[in-house]
Amino acid sequence: MNSNKMKQSTVLLVDDKPENLDVLLAYLHDAQLRMLVAQSGEEAIHITERFLPDLILLDVLMPPGIDGFETCRRLKASEKTAEIPIIFITALSDVNDKITGFQVGGVDYITKPLRHEEVLARVHTHLLLRRQRQQLEIENASKNKFFSIIAHDLRGPLHSIYELTKTNRELLERQDYEQVKKLLDLEYAATENLTKLLENLLTWARIQQGTIEFKPQMLNLGHLCRYAIDVLKPAALQKEITLTSDFSGDVFVVVDMNMLETVVRNLVSNAIKFTPIGGKITISMTQAKEMATVAVTDTGIGIDAAFLPQLFEIGAKFHRLGTAHEKGTGLGLILCKEFVERHGGSIQVDSAVNCGSTFSFTLPLPNDMAEAMNNNEYAGLIGGGDGR
Numbered sequence: 001m002n003s004n005k006m007k008q009s010t011v012l013l014v015d016d017k018p019e020n021l022d023v024l025l026a027y028l029h030d031a032q033l034r035m036l037v038a039q040s041g042e043e044a045i046h047i048t049e050r051f052l053p054d055l056i057l058l059d060v061l062m063p064p065g066i067d068g069f070e071t072c073r074r075l076k077a078s079e080k081t082a083e084i085p086i087i088f089i090t091a092l093s094d095v096n097d098k099i100t101g102f103q104v105g106g107v108d109y110i111t112k113p114l115r116h117e118e119v120l121a122r123v124h125t126h127l128l129l130r131r132q133r134q135q136l137e138i139e140n141a142s143k144n145k146f147f148s149i150i151a152h153d154l155r156g157p158l159h160s161i162y163e164l165t166k167t168n169r170e171l172l173e174r175q176d177y178e179q180v181k182k183l184l185d186l187e188y189a190a191t192e193n194l195t196k197l198l199e200n201l202l203t204w205a206r207i208q209q210g211t212i213e214f215k216p217q218m219l220n221l222g223h224l225c226r227y228a229i230d231v232l233k234p235a236a237l238q239k240e241i242t243l244t245s246d247f248s249g250d251v252f253v254v255v256d257m258n259m260l261e262t263v264v265r266n267l268v269s270n271a272i273k274f275t276p277i278g279g280k281i282t283i284s285m286t287q288a289k290e291m292a293t294v295a296v297t298d299t300g301i302g303i304d305a306a307f308l309p310q311l312f313e314i315g316a317k318f319h320r321l322g323t324a325h326e327k328g329t330g331l332g333l334i335l336c337k338e339f340v341e342r343h344g345g346s347i348q349v350d351s352a353v354n355c356g357s358t359f360s361f362t363l364p365l366p367n368d369m370a371e372a373m374n375n376n377e378y379a380g381l382i383g384g385g386d387g388r
Contacts, residue, residue: 008032008034009033009034009054009055009127009131010033010034010035010036010051010052010053010054010055011028011033011034011035011036011053011054011055011056011057011123011127012036012037012038012044012047012048012051012053012055012056012057013025013035013036013037013038013057014037014038014039014040014041014043014044014056014057014058014059014062014068014071015039015059015062015089016039016040016059016061016062016063017059018039020059021037021039023114024057024089024114024119025037027114027116027119027120028119028120028123031120031123031124033123036051036053039062040062040065040066041062041065041066041067041068041070041071041074042065042066044056044058044071044075045071045074045075045081048075048081048084049078049080049081052080052081052084053084054084054085054127054130054131055084055085055086055087055123055126055127055130056075056084056085056086056087057087057089057123058071058072058086058087058088058089058106059088059089059090060088060090060092060097060101061090061091061092068088068090069100069101069104072086072088072101072104072105072106073104073105075105076104076105082105085107085108085126085129085130086105086106086107087106087107087108087109087110087122087123087126088101088106088108088109088110089110089112089114089119090109090110090111090112091111091112092111093111107126108122108126110122158194160186160190161187161190161191161194164183164186164187164190165187167183168180168183168184168187171183201331203331203335214256214259214342215256215257215258216254216255216256217254217255217256217257218252218253218254218366219252219253219254219255219257219260220250220251220252221251221252221253221260221285221292221294221363222245222247222249222250222251222285224257224260224261224264225245225247225264225283225285225294226245227261228261228264228265228268228283229243229244229245229268229283231265232265232268232269232272235269235272236272236281239272239275239276239277239278239279240277240278241272241275241277241278241279241280241281242279242280242281243268243272243281243283244280244281244282244283245282245283245284245285246282246283246284246285247283247284247285247286251285251287251292251365252365252366253292253363253364253365253366254366255343255363256339256343259339259342259343260339260343260363262335262336262339263336263339263340263361264283264294264296266332266333266335266336267296267336267359267361268281268283268296269332270296270332270333270359271296271297271298271300271357271359274298274300274301274357275298275299275300275301275356276300276301279298279299279300280298280299281296281297281298281299282296282297282298283295283296283297284297287365290364290365290367291345291362291363291364291365292362292363292364292365293360293361293362293363294360294361294363295358295359295360296358296359296360297356297357297358298356298357298358299356300356300357301353301354302351302352302353302354302355302356302357303349303351303352303353303357304353305351305352308349308351311333311349312333312334312336312337312347313334333347333359336361340361340362340363343363343364344363344364345361345362345363345364346361346362347359347360347361347362348360348361
């Protein structure tokens with residue numbers, strides 16, 4: 001049995017007899033579980049509501065208070081605790097008792113005397129099922145948000161293109177070519193933004209499916225950052241923004257070049273977008289212990305603290321125009337987070353309204369890269385994209 005599978009799960013043991021609790025604690029001692037204990041149904045309900053364990057092992061006969069069946073009924077009647085699986089552990093072996101256990105909401109029924117391997121096997125199985133169900137709920141929520149974006153965010157650009165095209169037909173009939181040219185420019189911008197949105201949506205979907213090849217190689221992080229500066233300098237100059245770097249020396253990391261270029265390009269592009277004319281953007285790089293950190297700091301309009309948690313969530317409705325009315329797709333930072341975390345790093349933001357923003361991300365240095373990749377369960381497949 002692989003006890004690592006149960007690591008970090010919490011199990012509540014409920015029995016009125018201390019000697020029975022001791023047996024269960026001994027059985028599960030090496031399973032790397034967080035253990036909670038209760039000696040009555042009332043105490044079990046209180047602990048469950050407070051700590052929300054992943055699994056409950058529940059005795060039936062616990063005089064003088066409520067029995068295990070009633071305890072289960074009450075837990076299942078509460079929205080907060082209804083989804084927590086409950087295994088009955090009891091000396092009651094009659095078929096009718098077992099039927100009652102399942103009718104009140106139990107997922108399993110173990111009769112005493114207990115057998116060590118059986119208890120471990122059933123606990124492991126139900127913890128695994130609970131994790132799989134939770135993961136499925138997360139994936140379904142992401143898919144729902146994905147389709148919500150498609151339904152909401154695609155409708156606006158498509159409608160704009162439709163109306164612009166319709167108006168242009170009328171203008172062509174009147175031979176108002178000057179106005180046609182202006183509307184064609186607007187139509188082009190709308191089409192360009194729609195294309196970026198579609199590309200990012202498809203990229204995000206491919207990331208979730210794990211269908212894009214991952215090609216790590218040893219790279220100089222400083223060179224990669226300087227390349228991003230060179231590529232985006234013309235865009236910065238158009239807004240008279242000073243774009244500089246603040247690092248010296250070489251820092252080497254093992255990364256997928258295209259993905260990391262996308263991350264840096266996204267963060268710098270966003271900084272340009274939300275920094276007014278005459279502002280300043282600095283890319284800095286530091287190295288400490290086992291991690292390298294890249295930060296993009298701007299003197300832009302900043303972000304209200306209330307909106308910061310939404311920046312990296314698919315489907316969050318925090319969208320705004322840049323200081324020169326530039327549009328974004330709303331997905332670039334989400335993809336950045338995916339890329340960085342798949343490399344074993346993390347991404348953060350520090351911002352305040354009218355005080356600028358600093359977006360930073362960390363990457364493991366080569367000695368820790370193999371472990372970081374293993375912890376993220378690399379299968380050699382992940383994905384990419386850009387645009388905020």
